[in-house]
Amino acid sequence: MLAAALFALIAVTPPAGMVKIPAGAYVPIYGQPAQVAAFALDRMPVTRGEFQSVVGEDARRPAVGITWFEAKQYCEARGKRLPTTAEWERVASATPIHEQMSLYATRRIGANAGTVGRGERNRFGVADLHGLVWEWTLDFDAPAHNASHHAHAEHNGVSCASAAIGATNTNNYPAFLRNAVRAGLERNTATASLGFRCAANL
């Protein structure tokens, strides 16, 4: 009994620097409410020091200027993976919309973004989801999460006021913003405001 309990505890303890996200529901900005299985997520975005692209005083800033391929490779080399959009958005929705908006207004996403770890941890224990950098997800270009102009141009109307049609919550401006950012990304895009963090199966 004790052995089983200990085994269970070890089995669900996530790797260092990660937090366990329990299974739960989330409502995407377009589509039906979905269940997300339990998974582990990095507490913070990957830093430049970790990514080893920039060293010195920049080491604690988020790693940016990285393509999806590079981010994916970095995670996989460490036995992890990129989080799916559903997983990322589920954790992001723990921060109230108005707080997300304030974070976008105060923290200047991009090249001058602050150091990783200064942001508050949300109720899952995850930090810096909002207002530091945009983050890659595994399936950012899947039709369900991306209304790019060369994918489903009519679907989800990210480029028009018609984006309101079929949206689950027209007040969720941050979700619309992220949807629009994903719509503009290609797998080999690299920008100064786009970083990543890793996830892992549990």
Add this chain to the structure above:
Amino acid sequence: MLIKSVSLRPSAVATKRALLASLIATIGVLATVSATGCTGNADAAESPSVVPVRTPPAKIEGEEIALLTDAPNVPPPITRTHATKVIVNLEVIEKTVEIADSVRYPVWTFGGSVPGKFIRVREGDLVEMHLKVAPNSMLPHNIDLHAVTGPGGGAKASLTMAGHESVFSFTALNPGLYVYHCATSPVPMHMANGMYGMILVEPKNGLPKVDREYYVMQSEFYTKPVPGVAGLVQLDMDKGIEEKPTYVVFNGAVGALTGDKALKASVGERVRIFVGDAGPNLTSSFHVIGEVFDNVYQEGGSVATQHNVQTTLIPSGGAAVVEFGVENPGELVLVDHSIFRAFHKGALGMMRVEGKANANVFAAIKGIGGAAKHAE
């Protein structure tokens, strides 16, 4: 363009003259239409029974780079008489600016200011829109010009990421004064953050000559403080949804048209103001205190539809062209006549008129602002 001159005498003779002038002009236009062999000509639209299905010109001669200006200035009237390719280079720049005294707001701009650049082309021009987004931008942006016949007014073709450029082209089929704005989702946020401007499509025969032309755009800001940062405000989405703005301004800030930034004119001049209302929510009851609009092109259409107007209604996402002859020196005050907005929220601008006073136009005879004081 059918209206050749403005009569200031609302008499029956003047009306008959105007009607005769219109009739002659229409005959002239129709003759031109059949001579050039085009159908669906824009001027034919002025006849109420015709709905043109417009066609781009058969011939485009040459190309030029559009001269873009910041409010309140306007590019000069177009003098060429042929359709050309006009290249418009517009860059989206996200920045923090003062929208009221000691109040800074994170705006997203077309060309570095709110409102964005003024674009001036001619009916029939092939406009090639090059939209860039500055590399340090947080978000993608696009553009919807109300002058465009095309998907999303161009928005669908122009979603542009930071550091990138998109290009699309359109023929300016319809003359008139049009609003443009960013249409990236969430559209209300992009518009509330200052992403709007205007494009004028001059009718083929141009607009009547005036002495001054100005660009004025009304808009609202919905704000709340940013916690912990003095002087910095952010978008208040709830106020936007409730349609209760914090500021209602001309040209992007409280006081943008006051003090040394007041518009200027001189007695004896003819003034034209291209007025836009970007919203994102409110219509405007546009009035100039101390003047009467001699001509109003309601809703920014290509025909002067009314004369002798005190206050004209401008739709949200719409425009108007107002023209008036200046007969008296002093200070004219531009307002949205929903007057609490002018007094409390910033919907107020000035035009300073210099020149010789004419006591027959106006004379203060007795009282506190008496005869000893000229209008200042």
